[in-house]
Amino acid sequence: MKKLMAANWKMYKTWDQAVDTAEGLVGLTADKLPDDREVLVFPPFTALKGVAQALSADGFSAGGQDYYIDQEGAFTGEISPMMLKDAGAAYGLTGHSERRHVLGETDEFVGQKTAYGLECGLKVVLCVGEKIDERKSGKVEEVLEHQLRVGLKDVPRDVAPDRLSIAYEPVWAIGTGEVAGPGEIVDAHTFVRKILVSVFGEKGNEMRILYGGSVKPANCGEIIALDNVDGVLVGGASLESESFSQIVLA
């Protein structure tokens, strides 16, 4: 299983800035990228095509940060999996905490998007994670199990395992500098693995589970070596090619 080193650029970067960063990243990593690593960048939609072109080297791909659950239609402001693929995206992201908690997406809607993206031929990274009050009240597993079972409800049980990844992103660790501890990461990832196996059988062991939340060059090596950590999803530290390249090669 290749480790998936993913960058989520959120609502940052114009076209030129995004293409520059993507080209810089390829320049710093392409000839050193180990065979067991894959690099993925989720730029803003407006820069997707340019970034996908810049990431045309082997082992690199681009993805869309979001999409709607239809191919086309009267859905002002939305974008479809077909359009993402047309712009060069191989992946789509669903369930990010900012979409759940800032933009009000429900677990059910996240589940519809996850299944629809896969049906349309995207690979999908489904994000899950608890808020700090949920962790403090001992509800981590309950929250993760609900987000996963609802989020995966309509995903075909025979989906190819390399097409579906889960990103565990505790909400309290996103953008805060407060990275989850190794024990917290291993416990959550082990639990996610258990649910994946209960949903998909043995194939659940071949699906990647990424960690996200204040990953930096200084902590990535330790995180990526933990049990059941098959990659990372990085926000702030992925915005500069130098810093993300250190993470990719950590």
Ligand code: 13P
């Ligand atoms: P930070 O790496 O900035 O904490 O963001 C994590 C994240 O939300 C990635 O999707």
